[in-house]
Amino acid sequence: MKRQHGRSARGTAELSVVVVAASLVAGVLFGNGVTRTAVDIADGLTWFTDDPTGQVIEVNPATGRPEAELDVGDAGDELALAQYDGRLIVTNRTTGELSSFDLTSLLTSGARQVAPGDATDVLHDDGAVFLLDRERGTVASIDPVTTDPIGEMWSSPEGIVDAAIDGTGRVWAIDPQGLLTELRWSTSSLRFVVEDTRQIDHSGARSALVGHDRGVTVFGADEGIVVQVGTDDDVVADAVGLGGELAVPTSAPADLVPAASPDTGRVAIVGSGGVRIVDVSTIGCEEPGRPEVFEGLVYVPCSGAGRVVRLTADGQRAGSDIEVNEDQGDPDLVLDDGTLLINVPGATQGAVVHADGSVSTITRYATPLQQSGGGTQQAVAPPVPVRPVNPVPNPAVPAPGSGPRPAHPVTEPEPDPSTEPTPDPDPEPSGQPPYDPDAPQPLEAPTRVLAVEMPSGGVEVTWHHGGDPADEFTVQEEGGGVLVTVSGVERQTSVPAQPGTHRFTVTAIREGEPPETSAPSNPVNTSGLPGAVTGILGEVAGNPDDTTATITVRWSEAEDNGSPIVSYSVDMTDANGSQHTDVAGATSATFISTCATTYCNPSPVTVTIRAVNAKGTGPAKKATLTYNGPEVPTLPVADRQLVTGFSHTWQGLSWYGVGTTRLTLSPPESWREFPGTCSWTHEGNQTAQEPVQFRCDATNVSVPIDTGMTRKQDNGVRRHSIVFTASNGTESVTSERFEWTTEQAPSCFRCS
Structure with missing residues (x-):
């Protein structure tokens, strides 16, 4: 667990509280979270980590006494717990x-290799466990x-910055671009089924x-924004x-969410529609650690200062600080079964905060821990994933073989030396040479080989190895050649794999001895990027x-290579630009240009x-489509006469100037067979006329005449003309x- 060391301050300045309005103002926030302890257990007992010794310790908050110790690492190893x-x-x-223990027997039931460091966290809810x-x-x-x-594991294409699980069992993950996914x-x-995705603006890596x-x-953290999603009263604030x-x-x-920034000495408290920024460095808490919410208050451990600060929802101090021995380590908060516990790794004592705010002391160890010597147990070679359980001595507990072990034995801090058993006299010689633990042991075969498909399509292979170390390990498919060789201290590696079902074996190799090969791993189905599409046709x-x-x-369809095709990405480029579409459940697409x-x-x-497919996007396949019509028709011959005669009829009295001229047509063949558009334009009426379309092979057209009434004595003669036009959509001829x-006729009879 990452802790802050090297600074200690006990100031008397007043607590500084800044209430930040829910508006978007650019600012620098904070980085990713430190190691968290996830607890959901209702048996009255709590487990603590103890990094200085590489142990985890079981304590009883009710009695204030330790119950058992488990050796799970070497002295100084960084440990994280998930308990329920x-x-x-x-x-x-x-x-x-990563090791799983059955708390009824305190024995390991399973183990696996994960990435070292802070990259891995265990999330759990109601019996479901997610890695x-x-x-x-x-x-x-x-x-x-x-x-x-x-x-199937779920893979984020852009990676995962952080993830959390809510009370309904939904897993929420956010990527470096601020895309939040609900699973x-x-x-x-x-x-995993993706229930929702949304972009969280101003968030990122x-x-x-x-x-x-x-x-x-x-x-x-990137631009100083706090957003609540999926609650009854979501918050967006600076x-x-x-x-x-x-x-x-x-x-x-959801209405009281704390976060601490050790680098700035400040704590953010989200609630009531906004964010309060509390400067706890002014009260001697220069490096605030991971906070917890307990009984409506925010508890903040102060690294290097030996204290835990209590804050109200509005950022004010809530009672006196809780003091711990700062010389023995930094306080770490564990919330379990309605009780807040203060764990101080490396110390002999911790504390319990009860619901009424009172504080009592608990004993973490029956005797003080060894200092700078790496703990109370001997180091064990890396192949052993977990170490034996070390129950704390208790005279009240029957000796082994005299009866069943209580699930949680009562512990006495100081065992009575008088109860120690008297050593047996030297045993009789058995005829066998005495066991020499320092003598070389035969090479053992690797065990518990586990194969897991990686998002890239390769396989991660992990294994265990007991006994004396090997010089190196080789990993191969069952019955196949060596895929990779690693050193004797490694317990995992990645190997390439084509889509399909695979089983792997691991062979231990030591110079001068025959190699020892493991039993095959579990079968693992691998998949890869889809193949290229084939048979592209179009018009x-x-x-x-x-x-x-x-x-x-x-x-x-393209080959799915073990992962079903979810869609096809189609891009089209033509003389008018580019278009894109994603096609799901089909192998065709249509564009309009x-x-x-x-x-x-x-x-x-x-x-x-x-x-x-789920692995990503396969190779591109390109094709050129040809135009298949209809073609632009050839224009007819220009400047040809289409009219062969005409007749005219007046509507009523001629002096009104309303009638119809019927034109007889005999168009040339190029006009008669033209498939485009033909129209005529008439001039001679008292108002201009729009072009009128007609069939290109027509033999007559009727032209409406409206020359107006004659108002004076004249000869009543009106001139008319008509022009025919043929167009193919791009060009035209007349x-x-x-x-x-x-x-x-004149409109009056006695005009002079």
């Missing part, structure tokens, strides 16, 4: 060993007993999450003035009636298609002009 009813999961962040791997960007369901993976584990399909009964709080690394609890009430069709072209393309004229031909037209006259 009946089970304890320990992650050794130094060695990358977060920030380094690989994955969340996997694991068997809480064996720690083996269950079903539900399906026990029927054994896979330094975000941290805190779970609630429903939903999460996102601390967007958090200006914090910086560096953020320490956050695993979970908290480009213009339109004589408008300015669009329809582009259709179809293709044959728009030109300036009819008979739209947007060639050249190219399409690029890529198949997409005929020879035809002219004629009409004659109207």
Whole structure:
């Protein structure tokens, strides 16, 4: 667990509280969370980590006494716990060993190798256990007993910055770009179902999450934003003035969410629609650690200062500080079964905060721990994932073999030396040479080989090895050649794998001895990126009636390579630009391209298609589509006369000037067979006329005449002309002009 050391301050200045309004003001927030202790156990007992000794310790808050110790690492190893009813999961962040213990027997039931460091966290809810791997960007369901993976892991394409689990069992993960994903584990399909995704603006690669009964709080570290999602009263607010690394609890009430920034000496408290920034450095808490919420108050451990500060929801001090021995270590808070416990790794004592705020002392060890010697046990070689349980001596407990061990024996701090058994006299010689633990032991075969598919499609192989160390290990497929060779201290490696089912073996090698090969691993099904599509066909069709072209393309399915195709990414580029579409559940796509004229031909037209599955996007396949019509028709011969005669009829009295001229047509063959558009334009009426369309092979047209009434004595002669036009949508030609006259009677009888 990461802790802050080297600074100690006990100031008398007044506590500084800054209330930040819920507005978006740019600011620097804080980094990713430090190691968290996840507790959900209701048996009256609590487990503590003790990094200085590499142990975890069981204590009874009610009696204030230790119950048992488990050796799970070497002195100085960084340990993290996830504990709930009946089970304890320990992650050794130094060695990358994850071990699961059955609390009824205090024996390990399963172990596996994970990435060392802070990349891995265990999330659990109601018996379901999930393994977060920030380094690989994955969340996997694991068997809480064996720690083996269950079903499909979920992989974030951009990686995972942080993840949390809420009270409904939903897993929330955020990537470096601020995309928050809500996941539900399906026990029927054994896979994660994406329930929702949303972009959290102003968050990014330094975000941290805190779970609630429903939903999460996102601390967007990059630009100083706090966002609550999925709660009944979501919050969006600024958090200006914090910086560096953020320490956050695993979970908290949605209306009271704390976060600490050790680098700035400040604590953020989210609630009541806003964020309060509390400068705890002014009260001697220069390096606040991971806070917890207990009975409506925020408890903040102060690294290097030997105290725990209590704050109200509005950031004011709530009672006196809780003092611990700062010379023995930094306080670490553990919330368990309605009680807040203060663990001080390396110290002989801790503390319990009760519901009424009172504090009592608990004993962590029956005797003081050895100093600087690496703990009370001998170091064990790396292949052993966990070490034997060391119950604290208790005279009241029957000796081994005299009766069953109580589930949680009562512990006495100082065993009576008079009760120690008298050593037996030297045993009789058995004829066998005495066992020499320092003598070389035969090379043992690796055991418990586990194969897990990686998001990349390769396989991670882990194993255990007992006895004396090997010089090196080789990993191979069952019955196949060596895929990779690693040193004798390694217990995991990644190997490439083609899509399909695989089983792997691990062979221990030591110079001068025959190699020892493990039993085959579990079968693992691997998958990869999809293959390229084949058989691309398509067409480009213009339109004589408008300015669009329809582009259709179809293709044959790509090989899924073990992971079903979820969609096809299709890009189309033509003379008018580029378009993109994603196609799910089909192998065809349609695009509409728009030109300036009819008979739209947007060639050249190219399409690029890529198949997409859960592993990512496959290779691109490109094709060029050809235009297949209709073609622009050839224009008829220009300047030809189409009219061969005419007749005129007045409507009523001629002096009104309203009538019809019927023109007889005999168009040339090029006009008669023209498939484009033909129209005529008449001149001679008292108002201008719009062009009128007609059939290009028509033998007559009727032209409306409206020359107006004659108002004075004249000859009533009116001149008319008509021109015919043929257009193919891009060009046009006109005929020879035809002219004629009409004659109207005068509108009066006695005009001079």
